[in-house]
Amino acid sequence: MARIELSGINKSYGASRALRDLNLVVEDGEFFVLLGRTGAGKTTTLRMIAGLEKPDTGSVSIGDHDVSGWTAAERDVALVLQQYSLYPRLTVRGNLEFPLRAPGRKFSDAEIKARVEKAATTLQITHLLDRKVERLSGGEMQRVSIGRAIVRQPSVFLMDEPLSALDAKLRESLRVELKKLHSDLGATFLFVTHDQVEAMSMGDKIGVLRQGRLVQVGTPADIYERPLNTFVARSVGSPPMNLIDGRLSGGMADLGKFQLPVAANARGEGAVTFGIRPENVVLAPGAPGEARIFDIEDQGVVKILVMDMGDARLHVTVPAGTHVQRDEVVRFGWKADRVVTFDKESGANLALG
Amino acid sequence: MAEVKTKGEVIFNRAAIVAVLIALVIMLTPIFWIGATAFKPRNLATTAPPTVFFEPTLSPFAKLFTKRSQLREPVDEATYAAAPWWEQLIYDGGESVVRNKKTGEATSSGYGNRYMNSLIVSIISTFLAVSMGTITAYGFSRFRVPGEQDWLFFILSTRMLPPIVVAIPMFLMYRAVGLYDTHVGLIILYTAFNLSFAVWIMKGFIDEIPREYEEAALVDGYTRLQAFRKIVLPEALTGIAATAVFCFITAWNEYAFALMMTSRNAQTAPPYIPSQVGSGLSDWTVIASGAFLFLLPVAIFTFLLRNHLLRGMSFGAIRK
Numbered sequence A: 001m002a003r004i005e006l007s008g009i010n011k012s013y014g015a016s017r018a019l020r021d022l023n024l025v026v027e028d029g030e031f032f033v034l035l036g037r038t039g040a041g042k043t044t045t046l047r048m049i050a051g052l053e054k055p056d057t058g059s060v061s062i063g064d065h066d067v068s069g070w071t072a073a074e075r076d077v078a079l080v081l082q083q084y085s086l087y088p089r090l091t092v093r094g095n096l097e098f099p100l101r102a103p104g105r106k107f108s109d110a111e112i113k114a115r116v117e118k119a120a121t122t123l124q125i126t127h128l129l130d131r132k133v134e135r136l137s138g139g140e141m142q143r144v145s146i147g148r149a150i151v152r153q154p155s156v157f158l159m160d161e162p163l164s165a166l167d168a169k170l171r172e173s174l175r176v177e178l179k180k181l182h183s184d185l186g187a188t189f190l191f192v193t194h195d196q197v198e199a200m201s202m203g204d205k206i207g208v209l210r211q212g213r214l215v216q217v218g219t220p221a222d223i224y225e226r227p228l229n230t231f232v233a234r235s236v237g238s239p240p241m242n243l244i245d246g247r248l249s250g251g252m253a254d255l256g257k258f259q260l261p262v263a264a265n266a267r268g269e270g271a272v273t274f275g276i277r278p279e280n281v282v283l284a285p286g287a288p289g290e291a292r293i294f295d296i297e298d299q300g301v302v303k304i305l306v307m308d309m310g311d312a313r314l315h316v317t318v319p320a321g322t323h324v325q326r327d328e329v330v331r332f333g334w335k336a337d338r339v340v341t342f343d344k345e346s347g348a349n350l351a352l353g
Numbered sequence B: 001m002a003e004v005k006t007k008g009e010v011i012f013n014r015a016a017i018v019a020v021l022i023a024l025v026i027m028l029t030p031i032f033w034i035g036a037t038a039f040k041p042r043n044l045a046t047t048a049p050p051t052v053f054f055e056p057t058l059s060p061f062a063k064l065f066t067k068r069s070q071l072r073e074p075v076d077e078a079t080y081a082a083a084p085w086w087e088q089l090i091y092d093g094g095e096s097v098v099r100n101k102k103t104g105e106a107t108s109s110g111y112g113n114r115y116m117n118s119l120i121v122s123i124i125s126t127f128l129a130v131s132m133g134t135i136t137a138y139g140f141s142r143f144r145v146p147g148e149q150d151w152l153f154f155i156l157s158t159r160m161l162p163p164i165v166v167a168i169p170m171f172l173m174y175r176a177v178g179l180y181d182t183h184v185g186l187i188i189l190y191t192a193f194n195l196s197f198a199v200w201i202m203k204g205f206i207d208e209i210p211r212e213y214e215e216a217a218l219v220d221g222y223t224r225l226q227a228f229r230k231i232v233l234p235e236a237l238t239g240i241a242a243t244a245v246f247c248f249i250t251a252w253n254e255y256a257f258a259l260m261m262t263s264r265n266a267q268t269a270p271p272y273i274p275s276q277v278g279s280g281l282s283d284w285t286v287i288a289s290g291a292f293l294f295l296l297p298v299a300i301f302t303f304l305l306r307n308h309l310l311r312g313m314s315f316g317a318i319r320k
């Protein structure tokens, strides 16, 4: 059992507060993604769990134990970093053996060899075993780093943006492999990233971190469809959710020049911010909305239209076959039941408040 | 690597080589002179113009380690033949060994002892300064030390006074606590002197080693100390070598304190050599042989560590 629980964690570095009253639960065997921008406190969170950093207040528990007082070595977690996880002086094999040769672990040479071979096979790096780390490509290095983490068979894996330094194609294939590894091992994964695509595609659950505070935790669908506030709404989706200021009255969204219907159960009254995902805006002749096409981005399967609507800019995803031109004035509507309303001041989702 | 060079660059390169050669000649001439004089018979040491071609002799070295007196007349052949090889060398140089009246043993000049003192004091103080300096630097580099900048400045400030300023109070204190003229006394002094330097240089090197390496080891089940030994030390080896050479040279060449703080028992080689110059009939070949032997340890030490030094001398720039 390796459920991770952080409760009431605060951490400051001098005047800067890295984490504020952080409460976080990662269930046993879950693939949890912590999503946040640079400086949000993601690395600090991982270091707390790994035992490399002590919280100012609050406690960390792994499994059934409060590990707050434990050293990193005692916690039995594995850590994969963006870089510098591997020792440049050692070969790939040396690096893979390193955790197994730690004093206090008593593995026989045969056991070590077997585990290294197994990890190497899993990650398809057998042919690299005798190579010096310096001679590896970035992708190979990250494979070896992951290998180094799995040889010990820990119950918790902490990964700090392990794919960020790789090119897009490699990132995509390693994403798939990591997911597979997770389901094969059945271990608890806490994966940190600033890339919302990574978060959406990998996480069983996502936690959105902002300036040291956990804003929302939920499944990718929760986060995507029911963002707790405008910050989360902007954090996921590509392009992100459209946010348009307007007035809500009598089941209609008043957007200035025209009105669009919203679902009957929409909360709020008066000045609100409407949120609508790009794929939920529909172009239709005779629809009430009117906008001018500013730019067209052809992505193959779909086109993304950037449209000007008064002061607001609207992103719309349409099928690739849609014929439109720049500067064309089009008419649009939206799927009324997909409209989210936010408080204009606080940005909080009014349906969840 | 095939590089295309412009004509200007070629000329510049040649000029640079010539400049380096000139500098080398200027710097190496005194050393060559010492080396040559150390192997000369006494009568060729002070000829003008200097003698360049001569039959080398070890006579000056034999003299260096013993007390001698001038021979009035050459020894007879039987005595010469019966003498050990080193005594024959001294006879060759026109002198005889002063022997203890009772035991008949040759009297030592004291150079051998002083040389040993130099080795003991320099090696031990270098070892202490480098090891303590490395650990201290690691602490400063990796942990949040309250008042870190002040501490580092304070450590360095011990090097800001010229040593001679503190020599007299040190002398009085040493005499009071019984450290005067002891090996321990000199070792403490040199260690303290080199430590500040070692801390600063090693901190630079350790700062360059990504802390992620050790942290990965900590997570992997190693203790802080094991991680330090397995990860940091090997990575810091270049810096340690460079620091050790600097500390050793400083300790080995130190003159002022050695002169003030020691007399018979613990005196090192540097004060000895000039003391021989003033003693009436200066035998330059003996002085040169003393200086020549004195140069060797630094040369050997530097040579052994040359691979580390070449990278270490550029300090921060060692990492690709």
Ligand SMILES: Nc1ncnc2c1ncn2[C@@H]1O[C@H](COP(=O)(O)OP(=O)(O)O)[C@@H](O)[C@H]1O
Binding pocket: A013, A016, A017, A018, A036, A037, A038, A039, A040, A041, A042, A043, A044, A045
């Ligand atoms: N060792 C440190 N000293 C001072 N400030 C730090 C230190 N580590 C992190 N911080 C600060 O804490 C905040 C969170 O950092 P971090 O956890 O690294 O963010 P992330 O990994 O999400 O980019 C940042 O504002 C950062 O500047």
Ligand SMILES: [Mg+2]
Binding pocket: A042, A043, A044, A160
């Ligand atoms: Mg980070």
